[in-house]
Amino acid sequence: MKQPAICIVTNRPKGTLYIGATSNLIRRIHQHKTHAIEGFTRKYGTDKLVYFELFDDMELAIRREKQLKKWRRSWKIALIEKENPKWNYLYEKLL
Numbered sequence: 435m436k437q438p439a440i441c442i443v444t445n446r447p448k449g450t451l452y453i454g455a456t457s458n459l460i461r462r463i464h465q466h467k468t469h470a471i472e473g474f475t476r477k478y479g480t481d482k483l484v485y486f487e488l489f490d491d492m493e494l495a496i497r498r499e500k501q502l503k504k505w506r507r508s509w510k511i512a513l514i515e516k517e518n519p520k521w522n523y524l525y526e527k528l529l
């Protein structure tokens with residue numbers, strides 16, 4: 435699935451949130467799940483995809499990522515729960 439996207443991953447429902455932009459969502463979530471990259475994801479165990487948006491252009495995805503990172507935590511949780519109220523893990527559905 436090579437398409438620009440933003441994703442929100444967590445370690446558990448309403449837990450630590452990680453927001454990122456990527457050109458390949460499936461590959462990036464696999465990296466989160468396998469803790470392949472050192473840093474925030476490995477430290478906090480944020481490996482469960484709970485929200486994503488697809489874009490036609492990487493620049494738009496990066497702009498949206500930066501916008502969401504500035505949001506209050508409560509707004510991010512509301513965004514997730516609007517589309518995914520049960521905090522289902524979405525990675526398997528992408529495959």
